[in-house]
Amino acid sequence: MKNVKYGQCIKCGKTYPATPDLTTCTCGGVLEIVYDYDEIKKRLTKAVLAERTERTMWRYRELLPIEETTEPTPLRVGWSPLYDEPRLAAQLGLKQLWVKDDGLNPTGALKDRASAMAVAKAREAGAGVIACSSTGNAASSLAGNAAAAGLATYIFVPSRAPKGKVAQLMTFGATVISVQGSYEETFELSRQAINRWGWYNRNAAINPYLSEGKKTVAYEILEQLGWQAPDYIAISVGDGCTIAGLWKGLKDLHAVGLIDRLPRLISAQAEGCCPINRAVVRGGSWEPMEENTFADSIAVGVPRNGDKALMAIRESQGLAVNVSDREIMEAQQLLGRSCGVFGEPAGVTAAAGVKKLCEQGILGREETVVSVVTGNGLKDVANAIKACGEPISIPGDMNALLRAFSDSGIVVE
Amino acid sequence: MKNVKYGQCIKCGKTYPATPDLTTCTCGGVLEIVYDYDEIKKRLTKAVLAERTERTMWRYRELLPIEETTEPTPLRVGWSPLYDEPRLAAQLGLKQLWVKDDGLNPTGALKDRASAMAVAKAREAGAGVIACSSTGNAASSLAGNAAAAGLATYIFVPSRAPKGKVAQLMTFGATVISVQGSYEETFELSRQAINRWGWYNRNAAINPYLSEGKKTVAYEILEQLGWQAPDYIAISVGDGCTIAGLWKGLKDLHAVGLIDRLPRLISAQAEGCCPINRAVVRGGSWEPMEENTFADSIAVGVPRNGDKALMAIRESQGLAVNVSDREIMEAQQLLGRSCGVFGEPAGVTAAAGVKKLCEQGILGREETVVSVVTGNGLKDVANAIKACGEPISIPGDMNALLRAFSDSGIVVE
Structure with a gap:
């Protein structure tokens, strides 16, 4: 891979040749893939991207750790929609708000980006x-x-x-x-x-290539915004791999000159399981925590990429916000009603965090924010049922309908 | 709308101005939207489309019944992936097979195309x-x-x-x-x-614009195939609106010269509820039938667009194929294992039909086929649970794993 220099341990700095089956450092630390940005800069420009018709995560192959001969994986992963949401922005009191719906990936989650990368690397490894x-x-x-x-x-x-x-x-x-x-x-x-x-190992704590797949969400957001960085990008955080990937993607774009300033990260966790955000507030490293939240995809008490996540949040001068399960449920309804986007609980935790930061006056009329939805609500219909209450139930009769509307305070337009 | 002439009753031929709130004919017949193809032909060419960056159903606005000033609806509807499936084609004995995964639409179904159209027309109507x-x-x-x-x-x-x-x-x-x-x-x-x-009425039997949204699936398939028509396009059939829309789309493309031959349709229905296919086989018009299938989205015993559907199948010299619920369940597994596509039961009924036609020798090595998946499997996980059996269950012990693999006949590569 001409664009990749090596894998480097984030703890001890030791470097390794970037073979497809790379795992962790002998010291136990997680590895990071290091690129030759000077080389990439020459080939990857805004104009080159604007001409490109590939609309998947493989659109950005100059910045991905794959051989030049490696084929894109078959499913259409990435290039999920970024929706401008002026009504919700006004409601929350923000200058501008966009929602990136990564629940529209082929299996319904942002994790498809990491898995597609694992498949590409497994093929390279001949597995x-x-x-x-x-x-x-x-x-x-x-x-x-x-x-x-x-x-x-x-x-x-x-x-x-x-x-x-x-x-x-x-x-x-x-x-x-x-x-x-x-x-x-x-x-x-x-x-x-x-x-x-x-077997080829798909484990975000062990395989350093997976966050390299996830980072493509950052590339897309910025390209979809015409390379104008928002002030903040909010994302839910579980084991830390996703937010670390997001930050890596943003730094890549900055390093190759595609953006001229870096957004700040908003790390949203559940109150009942927030080891990374607790470390952001207290300083120092993270400590294990219980897993008391219904948002199962981010109920990670021992975050295996906690160190990378903390580095990302701190480097970006990011914000940490914890939300209750009730606030997550309310955010699910809010995104559904205002944007027509149905996210799973962990998927809407970032939106819940943005709402809370607006209510606290930390975000307001000066700020532009992207909120990422990381998973599809159809993955967890049981919790949506709990969140949304009961419908109006009546016999098939117009008078019953009129009474029910009147009783519910519904004034029909 | 400069591109639309009028709405015309498919029964009596009476015409109506194409107002946004158009419903059915006074004779009770369903209306069809009639276009000025000579006018459209001048503006819509392959070259014009190749330049266009919009990748939603609104890409084809010259062929859609909307005002020139009507904005695309907010959610990203359409431009779903068309996957080339050489391994499954070989397994079934087909020359070539593609799967169009319309379950990746924003709410998980092809029906998003019709609903987005309803929203666009409701806005035009000021509703x-x-x-x-x-x-x-x-x-x-x-x-x-x-x-x-x-x-x-x-x-x-x-x-x-x-x-x-x-x-x-x-x-x-x-x-x-x-x-x-x-x-x-x-x-x-x-x-x-x-x-x-x-209120604005979204009902496929009453509102003639809805199948005009659905027809965009045909445009995409043909553009994604580089305007080379396949021999067949297979789709599941419930109330008939979808297959009628698909056929309308194909005829539109032929009328404006974007394709030079028309594919034949494959109408796939459930054995337990196949009023339209029964009429294809017997001749004459359709008769109501019971609704004995677990594929709920196509369990329509009284198809409200049955007439339009029959016209489409017959005009295209199409094939009618009925499949059992067991065959539908098997097709769900087949698409999942071979293609990584998870469709709901009604969504994979077309694939079940294609498989059956291959087994019967009606389709084979000479034929190219597109099979449309109309809905996402996450919409009906309960039936997937019934279809897929039980996982291997063991204690956390390597000897138990070896025994279980041996008992299940699994030979690890």
Whole structure:
């Protein structure tokens, strides 16, 4: 890869050749992929991008850690819509607000960006099998993207995994191993199996390429905004890989001269599980925390990319905001009603955070904000049912309808 | 609208000025929108389209029944991916097969195309409210697209409507009226309410503009194929509006010279509810049928656009194929495993039909086929759970894993 220099440990600084099966540093630290920006700068310009018809995450291949001969993966990952939301901006008291709906990715989540990258790298490594342990969007996106590419997947889930999620995995042809035990026991068995059979490892804590897939969300936001950086980009934070990828993407664009200033990050976590935001406020490194939130995709008490996430938030002079489950549910309704966007609870946590920061007067009429929706609401209909209350229920009779409207205070236009 | 001549009854031929609130003919017949193709031909060429950056259904506005000043609706509807599927084509014995995944529309269904059109026409009519009666994708797509445009919706559902679907509607801010009665009673109350309050009517049987939104799926398929028509396009058929729209789109392209031959249609219905396909086989007009299928989005025993659908299938010298619920479930697994595409049961019925026609030797090595997926599998996870069986369940122990693989006949690569 001409554009990549090496992988470098974020803890001890040691460097490694960027082979497709790169994992962690011998010191245990996570690796980061380091690029040759001077070289990339010569080839990747706004004009070159404006001519390009590819409208997926692979549009930005000069900035991605893949060989020049590597084909885009089959599913259409990325280039999700960025919606300008003037009505919601006015309601919240912001100068301008955009919503990036990454729930419209092929398996319904931003995680498709990381899984597509894993598939591309597994192909480069000559692997026929990819494995991971997860119950959530990482697993379904891996299963879907691998199936489309003709790769087999082995996915380890704890036995408490919801049946619907397991069904999606199995529909994509994954071999699903349901482990009668905790998530830690599940992870440990997957580790042993991956070592034993040499499967390609899709694990955001171990594989440094995955956040390189996620960073494409930053490229798209900025290109969709005509390379005018917003003041803030808000995103929900679980294990930290996504916000770290977002920041890497922004820094890439700055390094190659496509943007001239960096937005600040807004890290939104659930009150009941906010180890990264707690460290932002208190200073120092993060400490494990309990996982008390219904927003399952960000209920991560031991964030495996916590260090990278903290570096990102601090470097960007970012804001940390925690929201309650109730505020998340309200944000789901707010985005639905105002924007026609249906996000899963973790997916709308960023919007809940933006709303709260507006109410606290921290964001206001001077600020422009992008809020990223990271997952589709159809992934978790059960919680939407709890959030939205009951419909009007009546017999099929006009007088009953008139009475019901009157009782509910509905004045028909 | 300079490009539209008038609305014309498909039964008696009577014409009507194409006002935004056009409904049915005085004779009861459904209207069709008639265009001035000679005029359109001058302006819409392959070169003009190739230059256009809009990648939604509104890309084709010269062929759409909207005023020149009408803005595209806010959500990104259309321009869904068309995937080339060489491995599945080989498995089925086809020359070439593509899958068009319309489940990646904003609310997860092809119906978004019709609802976005309804929103555009409601705005032209100066309406602030749109209404319909439906329990399915028509309702959720209307609620989502209207919310994004700042329009209110009133949606009437029978009380048996699944809670998850009602929750999606309410998340989009729709006023949902749950009617304690049959679908017919629900429809009747909605009719009275629409008449009383003058709401804009989103009902595919009454509003002739909706199939004009759906026809954009044909434009995209052909443009994505570089204007080379496939031999067949397969689609699932419920009330008939979608296949009629698809055919209208193909004929439009032929009329303005963008394609030089017309594909044949494949109408796929469920064995337990196939009034339109039965009429194709028997000749004559369609007769009502019971609704015995789990593919709820096409369980339509009294197809309200049955006449238009029959005309389309016959004009195209199309094929009619019925599939069992088991065959639909198998097709869901097949598309998931082979293509990484997760469709709802009605959404994969076309693929089930194509597979069956291959097995029967009606389609084979000479034929190129596009199969349209009309809805996202996340809309109906309950049925996917039934289709996919149980995962391997073991304690967190390597010996248990080895035994389980051996017992299941899994040979790890």
